[in-house]
Amino acid sequence: MVQFQQTEIAGCFIIKPTVLRDLRGNFRETFNKAILERELGYAVDFVQDNQSISYKHVLRGIHFQQGNHAQAKLVRVVRGSVLDVVVDLRKESPTFGHHVSVELTEDNGMMFFMPRGMAHGFLALEDQTVFCYKCDAYYHPESEAGIIFDDPDLGIDWGVPNSELIVSNKDLNLPTFKELYP
Numbered sequence: 001m002v003q004f005q006q007t008e009i010a011g012c013f014i015i016k017p018t019v020l021r022d023l024r025g026n027f028r029e030t031f032n033k034a035i036l037e038r039e040l041g042y043a044v045d046f047v048q049d050n051q052s053i054s055y056k057h058v059l060r061g062i063h064f065q066q067g068n069h070a071q072a073k074l075v076r077v078v079r080g081s082v083l084d085v086v087v088d089l090r091k092e093s094p095t096f097g098h099h100v101s102v103e104l105t106e107d108n109g110m111m112f113f114m115p116r117g118m119a120h121g122f123l124a125l126e127d128q129t130v131f132c133y134k135c136d137a138y139y140h141p142e143s144e145a146g147i148i149f150d151d152p153d154l155g156i157d158w159g160v161p162n163s164e165l166i167v168s169n170k171d172l173n174l175p176t177f178k179e180l181y182p
Helices: 033-040
Strands: 002-006 013-017 020-022 025-027 048-054 058-065 073-079 081-088 099-105 111-114 118-124 129-135 144-146
Touching (some): 048 058, 058 081, 073 099, 081 111, 099 111, 118 129
Antiparallel strands (some): 013 111, 058 118, 081 118
16 A cells, blocks of 8 residues: 655655565565556656765755756655755746655655656755665756755755755855746
8 A cells, every 4th residue: 555645746746655564574665657657647667766875964956957858756765864855846837936845764664756847855864864766867967957955035944054964065056046047
C-alpha cells in the first residue's frame, strides 16, 4: 500500500510507502512504475539515478535544468534526514514562485515526487545523510541553472541560521528568483 498526498503545488506529491517490519528489520517498496503512473496520470520514464552523501547543515541547491532538459524527480533519504524544498517555476501555474518543503528521513520513509518545471534543493539535517533521486532526463551541464537559497522573495525557512550552513561557492553565487523571472 502506497499513499500519495498532493501538496499545494500541483503535480508535487509526498509519497508514503508501507513499511513492513519484523524481527529481521524492515522492507519497503521504493519505486513501482505502474503505481506511480496511475497516481500521476501520466507516464514517467526515469533514466538516471543520483546519490549524495552530505554532512549536517550542507545545503545543496536550489537547482534546476532548463528547457528540454528539465527533470521530474523522485527523491528519498536512505540514511539520515533532509529538509527537501521545491520551487514552482512553471509560469502558467497558479503557484508560480511558491515553494513546498517536507522533511524526509530514513525513519519516516517518505519520498517526494516533483514534476518537470521545479527547482529543487535540500538541507542535510544529520551527518552522513544519504540522499537518492531518480530523474526522467539526463543531466545536461549547459542547461543547469539555480536560484540563491536565501532569496528573500521566496522566503524559504531552512530552520538553520545562514551562518551554520555549508554551501558551495557555486550555490552562493546563484541569482535571485526576480533576476531570473523579472
